[in-house]
Amino acid sequence: MKVLVPVKRVIDYNVKPRVKSDETGVDLANVKMSMNPFCEIAVEEAVRLKEKGVVTEVVAVSIGPAQAQETLRTALAMGADRAILVQTDADLEPLAVAKVLKAVIDEESPNLVVMGKQAIDGDNNATGQMLSALLGWPQAAFASKLEISGDKATTTREVDGGLQTIEAPLPVIITADLRLNEPRYASLPNIMKAKKKPLDTKDIASYGVDTAPRLKVIKVAEPPKRGGGIKVETAADLVAKLKNEAGVL
């Protein structure tokens, strides 16, 4: 059984993003980039499935610039078996990413796709759902628990108000939520080993998929700043201020 894990290279989650002064986007020059945290969770889940003997091969895929090779090496160091970089310098919208992933899946025929629920740059939370719709495979989004037995996936999902459990036959698309697992750190020997694992680079054009942007970005602006507040000395002061000054009590 084969699992495919799409991973995205994004700004590191510890970095505070800064908007460019010409309002064309967020400044990514000389900024630390890492694997999207939700994709790390997806890789971890796939590697655990392999360790449990449920799957035999974990394939990581990234669509992005040459530097996304580093992200794929991280996935390999965490335990993925091989990687595919679909190279492009364009910033693709979720629909285009889903179409390219579909083309990769048509070639690779995995039994399962485990991916992140959201990329923390665009915050779209859309690609997995779109991919499921394009493929006609069942969708289990926002997973906090996954069990595969035979040809069936049972997923517990984080929903409004609590948790929901659903069941679907493979192949399925799973999107990972924060509490699915805690991703491992790659050990030094595994980082060394990852350098020798296969990483194929493909030109995005070779898939013949229309990835032209559909949306025009008019501007990217900084959100309004909150005015500075004050410190109060005691809880009683706080209550007085909330009643008399803020008028919220």
Added chain:
Amino acid sequence: MAVLVIADLNAGALSDNTHKTVSAAKAIGGDIDILVVGKDAKSAADAAAKIEGVRKVLLAQSDDLGHGLAEAIEAVVVPLMSGYDAVLTPATSQGKNFSPRIAAKLDVSHISDVVEVVDASTFVRPIYAGNALETVQSSEAKKVITVRPTAFKAAGEGGSASVEDVDAGAGAGATKFVGEEIVKSERPELTGAKIVVSGGRAMGSAEEFQKVIEPLADKLGAAVGASRAAVDAGYAPNDYQVGQTGKVVAPELYIAIGISGAIQHLAGMKDSKIIVAINKDGDAPIFQVADYGLVADYKTAVPELMSALG
């Protein structure tokens, strides 16, 4: 121009997120219809018919729809889209679950988490955990959008639209509902509450969270929220999480207790009207967004707060 709004139901009842999404639809303009999907959802549809400015309410009912399965909802909406230029869904976890599927089926982009409608084809949405606001323009024939409810005022009541049944679709296909654990609470719903009291990692245990945060919330008639750290550690249930990847709230008053103020947490609460932070570390980033900061150990500050509230 015709816009379809997909209603949000909370325990079978129409939620205010629907009214807020109708306001976003009004900013787009044209005729507004509401689609109610669910099981035994007639009363929710009747409630939707009373929202001001609505042309008609469409009602689709089945078991799969009652469980909110994404494939089942998509199967109802996509055939209806021949009659609409845009479909708007509140960006709840259910809305986020199915709305992108509709876009993919219509071969158009998905516009996630809209906070402002500039005109019928131009929308503003937060990216990078709300550290930037992106304005995008769509020239596509149909717009598929999720709306951040806290960014819009609720549309008023006073309408009297008709309710008509529509086809409940083919169901969820191979996906089957197995079960759910829904937390029942007497408190106000987190995303719509006027006051929210949230606890963080500082609580140290679920017992402490219940002992400290909940009585204060009850005294204030507030909803309870939590940081990711508190949820991951099991101090609070998952649906209490406020932030970039949890719930977005914008109450009149947000009280953060023992929460440091990571950007991912701020993304979910920085549009609150008044923010109060109680933290023993005077340098905690939460104080940069707090209107009122109290540098104190919550163990003494919260009991004092309780007694000052009377």
